[in-house]
Amino acid sequence: MKNFDTDHSLVPPGVDLLDLVNRYGAPIKITFLDNIKNQILKLKNTFNKAIENNNYKASFYTVNANKANYEYVGIAQAIKYGDGAECSSYYDLIITKMVIEKLNLKNNKYLICNGYKNKDYIKEIVKSKNDGWHIIPIIDCLEEYELYKKYNSEKNYSTPLEVGIRVHLSSQYIEEGSVITDDRFGVTEDEFEFIVKDLKENTNLTLSTIHFHQRGFEYEKDKYLINIQKSFTNFYVKAKQNFNSVKNFDIGGGTPLPESNDFDYDSWSDLTVKAIQEMCIKHKVAEPNIISENGKYNRKNSQINIYEVAKVKYTDKAYPWYIVDGSLLIAMPEYYALGEPMKIVPLNLLSNNPVKARLCGMTCDCDDVFYDKDKGYILLPEIKEDETLYIAIMGTGSYQDSMNGKGGVHHCLIPEERDLILWTDEFGDMQEYLQNEIQSIDDIVRLIHIK
Numbered sequence: 001m002k003n004f005d006t007d008h009s010l011v012p013p014g015v016d017l018l019d020l021v022n023r024y025g026a027p028i029k030i031t032f033l034d035n036i037k038n039q040i041l042k043l044k045n046t047f048n049k050a051i052e053n054n055n056y057k058a059s060f061y062t063v064n065a066n067k068a069n070y071e072y073v074g075i076a077q078a079i080k081y082g083d084g085a086e087c088s089s090y091y092d093l094i095i096t097k098m099v100i101e102k103l104n105l106k107n108n109k110y111l112i113c114n115g116y117k118n119k120d121y122i123k124e125i126v127k128s129k130n131d132g133w134h135i136i137p138i139i140d141c142l143e144e145y146e147l148y149k150k151y152n153s154e155k156n157y158s159t160p161l162e163v164g165i166r167v168h169l170s171s172q173y174i175e176e177g178s179v180i181t182d183d184r185f186g187v188t189e190d191e192f193e194f195i196v197k198d199l200k201e202n203t204n205l206t207l208s209t210i211h212f213h214q215r216g217f218e219y220e221k222d223k224y225l226i227n228i229q230k231s232f233t234n235f236y237v238k239a240k241q242n243f244n245s246v247k248n249f250d251i252g253g254g255t256p257l258p259e260s261n262d263f264d265y266d267s268w269s270d271l272t273v274k275a276i277q278e279m280c281i282k283h284k285v286a287e288p289n290i291i292s293e294n295g296k297y298n299r300k301n302s303q304i305n306i307y308e309v310a311k312v313k314y315t316d317k318a319y320p321w322y323i324v325d326g327s328l329l330i331a332m333p334e335y336y337a338l339g340e341p342m343k344i345v346p347l348n349l350l351s352n353n354p355v356k357a358r359l360c361g362m363t364c365d366c367d368d369v370f371y372d373k374d375k376g377y378i379l380l381p382e383i384k385e386d387e388t389l390y391i392a393i394m395g396t397g398s399y400q401d402s403m404n405g406k407g408g409v410h411h412c413l414i415p416e417e418r419d420l421i422l423w424t425d426e427f428g429d430m431q432e433y434l435q436n437e438i439q440s441i442d443d444i445v446r447l448i449h450i451k
């Protein structure tokens with residue numbers, strides 16, 4: 001009988017986690033750059049196959065949703081193997097341009113700009129276009145549209161700004177007589193009609209892209225198809241019928257990444273390409289490029305955290321507390337805030353007897369705990385005298401470090417883990433680089449401004 005969950009499928013072949021922990025020590029975060037590359041190439045490959053098999057007459061592009069994780073080496077890797085980046089703010093745009101310039105890839109990559117656009121962000125978008133970047137801001141509201149018109153006509157900018165429109169699709173429900181929608185994003189059909197009409201008079205903006213974002217979701221085929229159909233029929237087709245410049249259908253993020261690890265990407269890409277193709281035939285419009293913006297899909301399985309069980313405490317006789325030398329609350333905030341599933345596995349002592357235990361972090365927070373909520377415990381190896389147990393959180397690469405403020409001041413001033421990067425070099429050898437030692441008192445002193 002298998003006692004413990006020991007799924008290490010995201011650990012690249014040849015990597016020995018215990019050896020790394022023995023050499024560097026716990027707590028440690030490990031980023032596998034190869035996983036980012038492999039995920040992106042897998043997605044490109046599956047869509048290219050679907051495009052070829054269906055004789056689809058346009059291309060697939062994938063850009064990295066930087067918001068999932070801002071670690072430089074990770075976004076550099078994702079941008080290098082993908083087709084560009086999706087930015088969400090003024091700072092994100094500035095930093096992303098720095099990364100792409102460092103990689104010397106300015107001429108080959110797209111910048112898709114989503115997020116709330118303050119004036120700085122809008123001005124930087126317009127300036128970037130005039131500095132030669134291939135940038136497509138996605139309009140989220142009418143005020144934003146008006147500002148592009150204004151700024152792109154200033155300073156005698158000579159070429160039109162290429163823009164996209166995010167469409168509002170969310171399901172609606174009625175409450176006390178009014179219609180409530182469950183997200184704020186995108187323009188409504190009325191606003192869309194207004195922009196399409198108004199754009200005819202405004203030659204300094206060129207509409208190229210219709211965008212909808214499928215929220216991070218447990219993939220539901222029917223819902224996915226309905227959203228694609230709605231956004232394509234109600235928005236893309238109208239836009240294309242009015243402007244020949246319209247050529248991209250951006251399906252946003254939310255690329256499936258179920259916990260079960262058994263998702264059939266070939267069927268999914270085929271379904272997507274076929275659905276768009278059928279609507280093109282029905283409405284007699286040319287097939288668009290398909291753009292996908294990936295955060296979780298690109299990054300979740302590129303990082304793991306490893307902790308040592310520092311102490312076992314028997315406050316509760318039934319289920320001992322296994323206290324790790326870090327904080328689970330800080331390591332995986334998405335699990336606590338949004339219920340994102342997380343996999344925690346023991347790394348050693350696997351031949352010891354299983355113990356019904358509960359894991360907890362070192363903070364003073366009662367919520368800094370983890371166990372199977374249905375069972376009330378998780379199975380972990382018994383720890384005998386002089387033995388040390390290590391546990392790993394598998395898949396902390398997307399949104400955890402964006403939400404926990406990596407490099408910041410954390411709960412109870414528990415210091416941040418060491419930070420190790422692993423990648424395969426051009427000769428096929430695994431390389432490692434310790435990017436950061438465990439967070440120091442000096443780091444924290446600086447952050448809390450002790451003068």
Ligand SMILES: Cc1ncc(COP(=O)(O)O)c(C=O)c1O
Pocket residue numbers: 065068086114115213215216217252253254255293294295296297398
């Ligand atoms: C517009 C947009 N694109 C892409 C993403 C990335 O989504 P995911 O992490 O599900 O790939 C998000 C996430 O919030 C988003 O808002």
